[in-house]
Amino acid sequence: MKRLVNPSVTRQVIDQFGFHFKKQLGQNFLIDANILGKIVEAAELTEVDGAIEIGPGIGTLTQALAERAGKVVAIEKDDRLIPILSDTLNEYANVSVHHGDVLEIDLPELIAAYLGDRRVSVVANLPYYVTTPILMKLLEERIPLHAIVVMVQKEVAERMAAAPGGKEYGALTIAVQYYSEPHIVCRVPRTAFMPQPNVESIVIQLKLRKKPAVDVISEALFFQVVKASFAQRRKTILNNLQNNFPVSGGRETVLHVLREADIDPMRRGETLSLQEFARLSDQFALLEQGS
Numbered sequence: 001m002k003r004l005v006n007p008s009v010t011r012q013v014i015d016q017f018g019f020h021f022k023k024q025l026g027q028n029f030l031i032d033a034n035i036l037g038k039i040v041e042a043a044e045l046t047e048v049d050g051a052i053e054i055g056p057g058i059g060t061l062t063q064a065l066a067e068r069a070g071k072v073v074a075i076e077k078d079d080r081l082i083p084i085l086s087d088t089l090n091e092y093a094n095v096s097v098h099h100g101d102v103l104e105i106d107l108p109e110l111i112a113a114y115l116g117d118r119r120v121s122v123v124a125n126l127p128y129y130v131t132t133p134i135l136m137k138l139l140e141e142r143i144p145l146h147a148i149v150v151m152v153q154k155e156v157a158e159r160m161a162a163a164p165g166g167k168e169y170g171a172l173t174i175a176v177q178y179y180s181e182p183h184i185v186c187r188v189p190r191t192a193f194m195p196q197p198n199v200e201s202i203v204i205q206l207k208l209r210k211k212p213a214v215d216v217i218s219e220a221l222f223f224q225v226v227k228a229s230f231a232q233r234r235k236t237i238l239n240n241l242q243n244n245f246p247v248s249g250g251r252e253t254v255l256h257v258l259r260e261a262d263i264d265p266m267r268r269g270e271t272l273s274l275q276e277f278a279r280l281s282d283q284f285a286l287l288e289q290g291s
């Protein structure tokens with residue numbers, strides 16, 4: 001059996017099939033066995049678990065997942081990789097490869113059809129050009145997952161795991177932490193990939209929460225308030241809400257709501273905790289209900 005996580009085997013498979021990397025599909029294949037081990041370890045898979053891999057490439061991580069999990073479903077967009085995957089994974093009876101764009105696939109249907117009642121995690125070396133849409137799809141659509149363990153661009157991982165007060169803290173932080181608990185697993189140098197990407201990477205584990213981190217009256221309103229609060233990073237929360245969150249009464253109403261939520265109007269969005277955003281959006285919700 002060909003172990004792919006090795007530069008010369010990867011090169012050999014690529015040459016054998018005459019494959020050419022497509023930068024626009026985020027194709028940077030993993031060639032570092034140590035990092036591969038860390039990803040699989042962080043996924044905490046048991047032999048009865050299910051794993052969904054987004055973008056299997058030539059099957060490097062897929063092989064390792066197949067050896068740990070009960071069943072692996074891999075979704076690959078690039079049709080040129082499908083025949084390669086059927087060759088490199090032909091000895092794994094518990095892998096099923098799907099040709100398609102993960103952003104268009106009906107994941108609950110896929111889970112029901114292939115993973116049934118298994119505990120399911122997403123494990124992937126993500127294509128970086130679509131990291132945020134993929135993660136938001138998994139989180140916002142509340143795909144029933146145990147964990148998400150992904151390789152992402154270093155800066156994106158830092159934004160997901162950020163604490164209030166820093167420049168990395170923003171709307172992505174709030175969305176990720178609302179649904180999950182992030183934990184940085186390890187940093188990954190460019191040399192771990194073929195070809196080497198222009199950026200550094202991080203493996204991050206997101207443990208899905210049973211219920212969101214904060215209780216809010218209206219989830220839609222909560223995320224609207226968050227978005228408006230970060231619209232212009234150097235502005236105060238008062239100015240951002242006044243300009244980007246339309247309410248009747250304008251500035252006076254926003255001041256009143258901030259006071260009711262016990263938040264200083266001169267603070268910036270990046271200093272507010274999830275609990276404070278929840279308090280703030282609940283005050284707007286109460287105002288809406290009262291009017």
Ligand code: SAM
Nearest residue numbers: 028029030055056057076077078101102125127
């Ligand atoms: N898992 C392999 C590895 O670690 O060596 C490849 C990872 S590579 C960073 C990203 C993979 O995602 C590529 O195989 C690429 O073709 C695939 N991909 C890109 N966009 C995709 C999409 N929207 N849906 C599914 N797969 C996608």
